[in-house]
Amino acid sequence: MRRPGPGPFSRAIALAVCLVLGSTACSGSLPGDQDEAVVTFAATRASGGDLGALVERYNQENPDAPVRYVPLSAEADEQRTAMVQDLQARTGLYDVLYLDAVWTAEFAARGWLEPLEEERFAGPGILAAATETGRWNGRLYAAPFATGTGLLFYRTDLLDSPPRTWAELIDACAIAERNDMDCYAGQYMRYEGITVALVEAVASAGGEVITPQGEVVVDSPEGREGLGFLVEAMADGHIPQAALTYNEDMTRLAFQRGDLLFMRNWAFAYPLMNSPGEESVVQGRFDAAPLPGPDGPGTGTLGGNNLALSVHSDHKDEALRFIEFMQSEEVMRDWLADTSTPMARDALFEDPALLEEAPYLAAVREGMDNVSPRPVTARYNDVTNAIQKSAYAAMTGEMTVDEAVTTMQEELERAVRGT
Amino acid sequence: MIGDTERRDERRLATLLLIPTLIALSLVVVYPILSAIARSFFDDPIGRSPTFVGFDNYAQALFGYDREDFWAAVGNTLFFTVVSVAIETLLGLLMALVMHRAFRGRGIVRASVLLPWALPTAVSAVMWGWMLQPDGVVNAVLGTEIVWGGSEWPAKWSIIFAEVWKTAPFVALLILAGLQTIPPHLYEAAALDGASAWRRFTSVTLPLVKPAIVVAVLFRVLDALRMYDLPQILTGGANNTETLSTLVVRTATGELKQGYGGALSTLTFLFVFLCAFLLIRLLGTNVFAGVKEAAR
Numbered sequence: 001m002r003r004p005g006p007g008p009f010s011r012a013i014a015l016a017v018c019l020v021l022g023s024t025a026c027s028g029s030l031p032g033d034q035d036e037a038v039v040t041f042a043a044t045r046a047s048g049g050d051l052g053a054l055v056e057r058y059n060q061e062n063p064d065a066p067v068r069y070v071p072l073s074a075e076a077d078e079q080r081t082a083m084v085q086d087l088q089a090r091t092g093l094y095d096v097l098y099l100d101a102v103w104t105a106e107f108a109a110r111g112w113l114e115p116l117e118e119e120r121f122a123g124p125g126i127l128a129a130a131t132e133t134g135r136w137n138g139r140l141y142a143a144p145f146a147t148g149t150g151l152l153f154y155r156t157d158l159l160d161s162p163p164r165t166w167a168e169l170i171d172a173c174a175i176a177e178r179n180d181m182d183c184y185a186g187q188y189m190r191y192e193g194i195t196v197a198l199v200e201a202v203a204s205a206g207g208e209v210i211t212p213q214g215e216v217v218v219d220s221p222e223g224r225e226g227l228g229f230l231v232e233a234m235a236d237g238h239i240p241q242a243a244l245t246y247n248e249d250m251t252r253l254a255f256q257r258g259d260l261l262f263m264r265n266w267a268f269a270y271p272l273m274n275s276p277g278e279e280s281v282v283q284g285r286f287d288a289a290p291l292p293g294p295d296g297p298g299t300g301t302l303g304g305n306n307l308a309l310s311v312h313s314d315h316k317d318e319a320l321r322f323i324e325f326m327q328s329e330e331v332m333r334d335w336l337a338d339t340s341t342p343m344a345r346d347a348l349f350e351d352p353a354l355l356e357e358a359p360y361l362a363a364v365r366e367g368m369d370n371v372s373p374r375p376v377t378a379r380y381n382d383v384t385n386a387i388q389k390s391a392y393a394a395m396t397g398e399m400t401v402d403e404a405v406t407t408m409q410e411e412l413e414r415a416v417r418g419t
Numbered sequence: 420m421i422g423d424t425e426r427r428d429e430r431r432l433a434t435l436l437l438i439p440t441l442i443a444l445s446l447v448v449v450y451p452i453l454s455a456i457a458r459s460f461f462d463d464p465i466g467r468s469p470t471f472v473g474f475d476n477y478a479q480a481l482f483g484y485d486r487e488d489f490w491a492a493v494g495n496t497l498f499f500t501v502v503s504v505a506i507e508t509l510l511g512l513l514m515a516l517v518m519h520r521a522f523r524g525r526g527i528v529r530a531s532v533l534l535p536w537a538l539p540t541a542v543s544a545v546m547w548g549w550m551l552q553p554d555g556v557v558n559a560v561l562g563t564e565i566v567w568g569g570s571e572w573p574a575k576w577s578i579i580f581a582e583v584w585k586t587a588p589f590v591a592l593l594i595l596a597g598l599q600t601i602p603p604h605l606y607e608a609a610a611l612d613g614a615s616a617w618r619r620f621t622s623v624t625l626p627l628v629k630p631a632i633v634v635a636v637l638f639r640v641l642d643a644l645r646m647y648d649l650p651q652i653l654t655g656g657a658n659n660t661e662t663l664s665t666l667v668v669r670t671a672t673g674e675l676k677q678g679y680g681g682a683l684s685t686l687t688f689l690f691v692f693l694c695a696f697l698l699i700r701l702l703g704t705n706v707f708a709g710v711k712e713a714a715r
Contacts (some may be wrong), residue, residue: 241566246572
């Protein structure tokens with residue numbers, strides 16, 4: 001199928017717009033430039049950096065097969081909806097997809113993604129944990145790009161060293177109380193964030209929500225201990241009530257206002273809180289460490305975005321070349337420097353220059369040795385909804401930990417069966 | 420007088436002129452509805468094509484595994500509709516009465532009252548979301564520390580506040596239009612007969628403005644039954660604030676269950692239709708009674 005370019009009518013409109021806007025406004029971005037694009041790259045419009053500029057750079061090096069950046073919504077749900085609509089309609093309008101790690105299984109199971117060569121896109125140098133998020137049923141469907149795991153941010157001006165266990169964290173809450181601040185918060189709003197919080201807590205306690213074989217095992221002593229930690233911390237006031245409405249940004253804002261002693265968040269928060277200005281009162285007074293667990297270091301979940309190829313693409317070879325370019329060490333290094341997103345290459349965690357700029361990379365790397373992916377299942381949306389519902393009900397006290405874990409087990413079993 | 424053939428020709432022309440509209444309507448309205456209904460009799464597998472399952476999807480929503488979600492959504496939708504439309508109608512009536520008076524600055528009052536209605540619902544939802552944050556302006560003004568999005572009743576009330584704030588002006592506008600059609604001589608006659616202000620309100624204003632109120636309530640009820648933006652943006656359906664529309668969207672586009680989602684949207688359609696039917700039956704007779712009374 002040929003991708004429809006602007007017809008004579010749209011050209012006429014574009015010309016009219018140019019005439020109205022005057023020559024300066026239009027020079028350099030004539031609509032004709034985009035006509036030549038062979039491959040489209042559908043990706044979020046918000047990621048701290050400028051994906052469009054990366055595409056521009058690729059196009060300069062590869063004038064034979066230019067890529068066009070299609071900016072999608074900044075919200076993950078809407079990005080997914082846009083991609084799903086394109087894939088369901090089989091239009092092939094989007095060639096390369098900037099995929100959230102948790103969508104891989106569903107998209108692959110629905111037959112929307114082209115399998116990728118392991119040697120080419122997940123070879124040595126690519127972080128093994130990140131590669132796992134691109135796999136489904138033993139095959140690689142998405143090339144690892146951005147990655148990351150949960151970190152414990154703490155105030156270095158109030159603490160000498162970060163807590164390594166849950167008990168140490170709760171003990172340290174006395175310091176928060178003395179300083180008239182709240183102790184700990186993560187993302188407990190009813191959305192993907194609370195799924196992450198639950199999976200991290202259960203995995204830290206040594207359990208699992210769904211095994212890699214697809215068996216639901218959250219109804220276990222570990223499942224209860226994990227959720228129990230969060231619920232108890234909430235009931236005891238160590239986690240403020242307000243955290244029930246926190247997403248990533250709101251947690252960060254609370255921490256940088258100086259309202260929190262500890263915060264669970266992703267690496268993106270580090271440079272934002274450290275950047276000079278009135279917005280943050282904690283510059284140079286915080287650091288990040290791996291998450292704590294019941295008896296030692298805890299287990300974070302994996303976040304990240306990978307690059308996948310639509311089966312409906314008409315220009316697969318050209319698209320794969322673009323994915324290869326995005327995965328190159330050089331591009332990943334620049335992207336890390338620009339956006340402070342941890343990238344899926346081992347070498348980038350050890351680079352002294354990068355480490356100086358982004359000291360939290362050490363904590364991320366340490367956390368990456370001990371991560372647990374979110375449930376890998378084609379029914380991820382049902383699964384995360386079931387987790388959110390019960391976990392949130394337990395956090396608000398509407399259900400006991402027991403009830404929540406039993407309900408979650410039951411609903412997850414049903415979601416995985418897909419009936 | 421127009422001859423028979425001429426009339427027939429005219430009628431044929433009318434049909435011809437209507438055809439393009441009918442085609443467009445059937446493409447954008449009838450086809451999606453029919454395809455959703457057809458799809459609702461199939462299941463939602465991943466990796467194979469859907470198979471016919473009869474009324475299973477309907478049974479699942481009405482009394483099967485998902486009945487709690489469905490009936491909770493029905494309950495919430497009805498609750499939001501009844502409470503917010505009742506408050507809106509009262510406030511709208513008050514606002515209309517104020518705007519109807521001739522006083523200095525009436526234009527400014529009318530414009531400012533209408534402002535909330537002019538804002539897109541999604542924008543006002545985001546705005547209320549900011550104001551209702553734990554450290555937001557609402558808590559600061561009230562001197563409270565309520566986590567509005569954090570438990571059931573605060574979350575429900577915040578949706579109702581936002582809904583009333585936005586749509587009371589719409590009700591006011593419709594009622595104001597009704598008020599302006601009341602001939603002033605009726606009030607003069609009533610005043611001459613010695614009727615008090617309250618009596619004039621209940622015996623002249625209310626009966627005559629009733630048709631406008633009924634239209635406003637009808638519009639608002641049908642609108643409120645489809646409420647989507649406010650709960651979606653303010654709470655995301657947490658704390659038992661899911662409405663039928665958010666449930667349908669979550670199922671059909673979030674979980675990609677077109678079969679089950681189709682069943683839910685068909686049920687929603689039937690539910691809204693039933694409500695509209697009952698309301699018209701109930702209020703419709705009153706309108707006629709009101710008109711007759713006024714004519715007497």
